Amino acid sequence: MKLTIKGRQAMWAYIFIAVPILFFILIRIAPTLFAFNISLHEWDILSQDKPFVFFDNFKTLFKDNIFKKAMGNTVKYVFIGVPLQLIISLCIALLINRLTKGAGIFRTIYFLPYVTSTVAVAWVWRWMFMKQGGVINQIITAFGGTAQPFLDSTGQAIYVVIANIIWQSIGFNTIIFIAGLKQIPRTYYEASSIDGASPWIQFWKITIPLLNSTVVYLVVMATIQTLQVFTQVFNITGGGQGNPGGPVNSTLSLVLYIYQAGFMNNKMGLASAATIILFSIIIIITIIQLKFLTKKVEY
Amino acid sequence: MNKRFLSILLTGVMTASMALTGCGSSSKDTSGSKSKTEDKVVTIEYWQYFYEPKIKLMDKLIEDFQKQNPNIKVVQKHFPYDSYQQKVSAAISSGTGPDIVNLYYGWVPKFVKAKALQPLPEKDFPVDTMEKEFAPMIKVNKIDGKYYTVPTAVRTMALFWNKDIFKANGLDPEKPPTNLDELVQMAKKCTLRKDGKLEIEGLTFQPTGQLHSWFRPILLTQFGQQPLSDDNKKVLWNASENGYKAFEFLVDLVRKEKVGENNFFTDDSTAFINGKAALHIDGSYRLSGIDKQAPNLNYGVAPLPAHNGKQVSFGSFWTNGITKTAKGEKLDASVKFLNFLTSPEVMKEWTKETGEIAARMSLVNDPEMSKDPKLAVFIKQLPVAESYFYVDEGADRKALIDAIDHVLLNNEDPRKALDEAVNTVQKILDEYWKE
Numbered sequence: 001m002k003l004t005i006k007g008r009q010a011m012w013a014y015i016f017i018a019v020p021i022l023f024f025i026l027i028r029i030a031p032t033l034f035a036f037n038i039s040l041h042e043w044d045i046l047s048q049d050k051p052f053v054f055f056d057n058f059k060t061l062f063k064d065n066i067f068k069k070a071m072g073n074t075v076k077y078v079f080i081g082v083p084l085q086l087i088i089s090l091c092i093a094l095l096i097n098r099l100t101k102g103a104g105i106f107r108t109i110y111f112l113p114y115v116t117s118t119v120a121v122a123w124v125w126r127w128m129f130m131k132q133g134g135v136i137n138q139i140i141t142a143f144g145g146t147a148q149p150f151l152d153s154t155g156q157a158i159y160v161v162i163a164n165i166i167w168q169s170i171g172f173n174t175i176i177f178i179a180g181l182k183q184i185p186r187t188y189y190e191a192s193s194i195d196g197a198s199p200w201i202q203f204w205k206i207t208i209p210l211l212n213s214t215v216v217y218l219v220v221m222a223t224i225q226t227l228q229v230f231t232q233v234f235n236i237t238g239g240g241q242g243n244p245g246g247p248v249n250s251t252l253s254l255v256l257y258i259y260q261a262g263f264m265n266n267k268m269g270l271a272s273a274a275t276i277i278l279f280s281i282i283i284i285i286t287i288i289q290l291k292f293l294t295k296k297v298e299y
Numbered sequence: 300m301n302k303r304f305l306s307i308l309l310t311g312v313m314t315a316s317m318a319l320t321g322c323g324s325s326s327k328d329t330s331g332s333k334s335k336t337e338d339k340v341v342t343i344e345y346w347q348y349f350y351e352p353k354i355k356l357m358d359k360l361i362e363d364f365q366k367q368n369p370n371i372k373v374v375q376k377h378f379p380y381d382s383y384q385q386k387v388s389a390a391i392s393s394g395t396g397p398d399i400v401n402l403y404y405g406w407v408p409k410f411v412k413a414k415a416l417q418p419l420p421e422k423d424f425p426v427d428t429m430e431k432e433f434a435p436m437i438k439v440n441k442i443d444g445k446y447y448t449v450p451t452a453v454r455t456m457a458l459f460w461n462k463d464i465f466k467a468n469g470l471d472p473e474k475p476p477t478n479l480d481e482l483v484q485m486a487k488k489c490t491l492r493k494d495g496k497l498e499i500e501g502l503t504f505q506p507t508g509q510l511h512s513w514f515r516p517i518l519l520t521q522f523g524q525q526p527l528s529d530d531n532k533k534v535l536w537n538a539s540e541n542g543y544k545a546f547e548f549l550v551d552l553v554r555k556e557k558v559g560e561n562n563f564f565t566d567d568s569t570a571f572i573n574g575k576a577a578l579h580i581d582g583s584y585r586l587s588g589i590d591k592q593a594p595n596l597n598y599g600v601a602p603l604p605a606h607n608g609k610q611v612s613f614g615s616f617w618t619n620g621i622t623k624t625a626k627g628e629k630l631d632a633s634v635k636f637l638n639f640l641t642s643p644e645v646m647k648e649w650t651k652e653t654g655e656i657a658a659r660m661s662l663v664n665d666p667e668m669s670k671d672p673k674l675a676v677f678i679k680q681l682p683v684a685e686s687y688f689y690v691d692e693g694a695d696r697k698a699l700i701d702a703i704d705h706v707l708l709n710n711e712d713p714r715k716a717l718d719e720a721v722n723t724v725q726k727i728l729d730e731y732w733k734e
Contacts, residue, residue, distance in 0.1 A: 046391055130562075132564065260693075
């Protein structure tokens, strides 16, 4: 086969890419297709027979109150966790951007939680929020307030978990925001202040629009991650003596539901059906976000 | 030149780390064999969860067994407790499981239904002999008239009490409560609250601990309601007023009598070990924990309080079964090993090293076993200890935990909460018995 030089280079590129793609197909695509298949069957993980049950698993899920609770909780995680994360990170990024000295130190401090083990942080958080003896309650009572039940309360438990998620993700979001802020040319701010624009107007008319691509990226990433939250929920409300999913399933997330259905109740078919539903939700939300949030802004 | 060296070094480190993670394995392989014989050696695998005294003891037992049976090699593999069930299920379903597996008794029905275990050979483990010689609680694992597993040791439940707290509250430190009324009265006397905050609880209350096992089967039986139908197909917790009364008694411990709180001092055993609880209901395995963490704790062990003249205890156990993959020589070797594991001599050693109670009734009155007065109380409970039939232990326990949370956290009517729990568990049972 006679190839041009460019052709030969391209051929080598294809060969080199083929290996990771094969790996990717084996590790990601094949199990996903397997999950699609299993969701139409009933399988208790131990036995070899997997009777075909068509859409029964999906029907069961839609009737299951606990699945609905998990969905509701996951919606809470996303709708409260994601905006708060981004707003707080943006504020911190704006402040760090103003620093002339020591920006590096602050960036490191804020980024540290992100590189710490999620499990370790979750456990420390759990102990901090313990009903008795936890640091948070000690501080509250020292200021004269009443100790809160936190993780023992059906209302408060989920917010404790959300707080942990927000705290740990601030670092990553802040760094990306800082990078995004630095791309905005100073000349725009200078020009607008000559024209008499207040900092508030500058923020809304210059900063936010020009940060659009950064915001879209972070929103999509955060949403996808938060929709799949598991580690924090499992470690803060579960593990050992705990009741994973919080009192009366108040912190149960979709992925935790899937884990429990598949590996603790041995209902792999049901768990796979739930993963398909989660997969669809993530895809739909991502497409919507990309379509509606992306704006080409140029000044 | 410098850059080139660094990039080569980096590539080398990355490759090496990938290779190392590739060949690391999470299970530890401890084989205690020194066999170098030329004869055909049959190798069988034994799996249990990681618990250091048991692992060490099993290593030694394997050595003894292999000395007696030079043509059999036993390989022990163990896994962390939290992921043990998942590991075993996944391995058996993929055909890479062991020949003999140590299972929690509550998982046996699931495994039998999935045909992961084979019935114990009738000639080596005849049903009548087993029921005569072993503790009555093993009957919970009789499925279709056959036994698929046999335990080395079992655990029973008893009442722990803190003698110092008793004395400090004017109670005779040598007289623990013998019935439920006394239990509540003494617990109330010992409960200490400062500024509304619980400092010392009278009776521990931990649904995620052993409280659920106290409710069913013990409290239900004592209040006069059989927890399950004889064929284990129907949940009867709410089948009569007695069932509701038993559940109300349970939740009233927190609601009305206020003698304990869920998750007080992290959990029930932590509270008791640290001297923050006067009374605590737990299993025999707790003894070694207390000895290690609080050797100076002044406490005693008593039989569980009676009610309506019924004094019963709860028994749970880890039991050994032969998986479906063991065939031919491996099956014979596995049967020999099981016989060895359930022999009286091995049971005595087991009790000494792990504190679990020998499963054979012949050893109940053995003076050597009853040397430890605290363990002796647990041993004496063996004839009256029942186990509770689980299809899905986690879900069954969760149904009860949720019911208790509904009542205590959301002020739901206990009758409604109990009904909900019964519905949930009934669905699980129905699904299990469907085929």
